[in-house]
Amino acid sequence: MMSTSILILIVAKALPSIQKQISSIHFTRISALILLISGLLSLNILYIQSIGSGIGIFSGFYQVSSISQTIEFFLLLIGSLILIGWPLKESKYSIDYSIIVLFSILGSSLLISSLDLISFYLSLELQSFGLYILATLYRNKESATKAGLKYFLLGGLSSCLILLGTAIIYSYTGLTQLESIYMLLLTTNIQYVIIGALFGIILIVIGLLFKISAAPLHNWSPDRGLRKAS
Numbered sequence: 001m002m003s004t005s006i007l008i009l010i011v012a013k014a015l016p017s018i019q020k021q022i023s024s025i026h027f028t029r030i031s032a033l034i035l036l037i038s039g040l041l042s043l044n045i046l047y048i049q050s051i052g053s054g055i056g057i058f059s060g061f062y063q064v065s066s067i068s069q070t071i072e073f074f075l076l077l078i079g080s081l082i083l084i085g086w087p088l089k090e091s092k093y094s095i096d097y098s099i100i101v102l103f104s105i106l107g108s109s110l111l112i113s114s115l116d117l118i119s120f121y122l123s124l125e126l127q128s129f130g131l132y133i134l135a136t137l138y139r140n141k142e143s144a145t146k147a148g149l150k151y152f153l154l155g156g157l158s159s160c161l162i163l164l165g166t167a168i169i170y171s172y173t174g175l176t177q178l179e180s181i182y183m184l185l186l187t188t189n190i191q192y193v194i195i196g197a198l199f200g201i202i203l204i205v206i207g208l209l210f211k212i213s214a215a216p217l218h219n220w221s222p223d224r225g226l227r228k229a230s
Contacts, residue, residue, distance in 0.1 A: 031098035032083035039076030061119035104130035165203030172196030
C-alpha cells in the first residue's frame with residue numbers, strides 16, 4: 001500500500017493542476033493517514049494464527065514475523081505522529097518532506113523483515129536515499145547543500161563497503177540468505193570459507209558503523225563538519 005501511495009503522491013506533485021487544488025498541508029495530512037492506515041493493516045497481520053515464527057515472502061527475501069510486524073507498526077505510528085506534528089502553515093518544503101518521510105519509513109519497514117543480503121542492501125539504500133535528500137531539504141542554504149553532499153558521498157562509500165562484504169560472502173559461500181549462511185558457518189569445517197565469510201561480515205559491520213556515524217567512524221558526521229566549517 002505504501003509504495004502505491006508514494007507513486008500516487010509523486011504523480012500528484014508532478015501535475016500542476018492537482019498541485020494547485022491540493023495544498024501542502026493536505027499532502028502532509030494525506031501522508032500521515034497513509035502511514036496510520038498502513039500501521040493498522042500491519043497490526044492486523046498479528047491476528048493470523050499460522051504466522052508462528054515467521055512467513056517467508058518474495059522467494060525468501062523477506063520474512064514476516066510477529067516481532068517484525070510489531071516494530072513496523074511502531075515505526076509507522078511514529079512516522080504518522082511526526083507528520084501530524086508538522087507546522088500547520090503553507091511551506092514549499094512540506095510536500096517534499098512528507099514524501100521523504102514515506103520513502104524512509106518504507107525502507108525501514110522492509111529492512112526489519114529482510115532475510116537476505118540482497119534485500120538487506122536494497123532496503124538499507126531505500127531508507128538512506130530519503131535521508132540524503134532530507135539533509136538538503138533547505139537547498140537555498142549553503143550549509144544544507146554542503147551537509148547533503150558530504151552525507152551522500154560518504155554514505156555512498158559506506159554502501160560500497162557493505163556491497164563489497166556481501167560480494168565476498170557470496171564468493172566464499174555461494175549464499176546470500178542470512179539463515180543459510182548461519183547454518184553453513186555452524187556446520188562447515190573448511191577454514192577458508194569461514195575466514196572469507198567472517199571477513200565479509202566485518203566489512204558489512206564497518207560499512208554500517210560508517211553509515212550511521214558511530215564511533216570510532218564518526219568524524220565525518222555532517223553536523224561535526226559544519227561546526228568545523230563555521
